[in-house]
């Protein structure tokens with residue numbers, strides 16, 4: 001009996017395996033502690049919980065977004081950085097705003113747009129997204145800097161959060177983004193695309209936080225790195241890197257673009273620790 005159905009059973013088990021693997025790679029995210037060795041920021045941001053998310057590409061069902069929102073709130077962030085690509089299309093704007101209406105971050109949420117945020121909604125819809133975020137109190141950084149002062153345990157600490165608009169869609173202006181920053185205080189630059197890194201190094205930026213790459217999304221060692229480096233993202237695909245005084249962390253993001261598939265590039269929430 002079993003012998004008769006051997007091959008169909010093997011095929012069904014194989015398909016279940018594939019579906020399970022596909023589901024895990026798309027839906028199971030890791031919460032990773034990322035150490036960035038930067039003494040000035042370590043002193044300035046001491047004892048603060050800093051969370052970084054990217055590339056949610058919010059989907060139709062709200063279950064995944066709800067889980068992410070609960071995970072972020074359970075971390076009790078003092079600062080939440082969001083490096084773009086909230087949506088996958090204009091119909092997801094309401095879901096994106098709903099998500100941020102439930103996310104809590106003690107000293108604020110700081111967001112820069114990604115290429116999907118700009119291109120997958122018409123102009124009015126884009127404004128719906130950006131205006132909606134600002135109405136919720138999210139700091140939307142279109143090529144500008146904010147001087148932030150945190151008072152905790154009687155101590156006053158200041159630093160800059162700079163945000164560059166998306167360079168993939170040619171909205172970036174690094175000079176505007178960094179204008180107002182002074183050398184006496186450390187600065188963190190948010191940029192959806194890590195391709196900004198060369199310019200950031202040339203401008204002596206302390207730390208860049210990026211996304212965009214989805215860690216390769218479908219990560220085949222060597223091949224993905226080669227292709228994306230050549231055509232899309234510049235030198236780095238994911239994780240922490242350092243060059244000539246400038247640090248960069250590239251978040252793997254939480255969603256998927258183009259096709260709903262991720263492989264060997266698990267979604268990620270990052271908790272940044274400056275040391």
Ligand SMILES: [Fe+2]
Pocket residue numbers: 055057085114116212213214253257
């Ligand atoms: Fe993305």
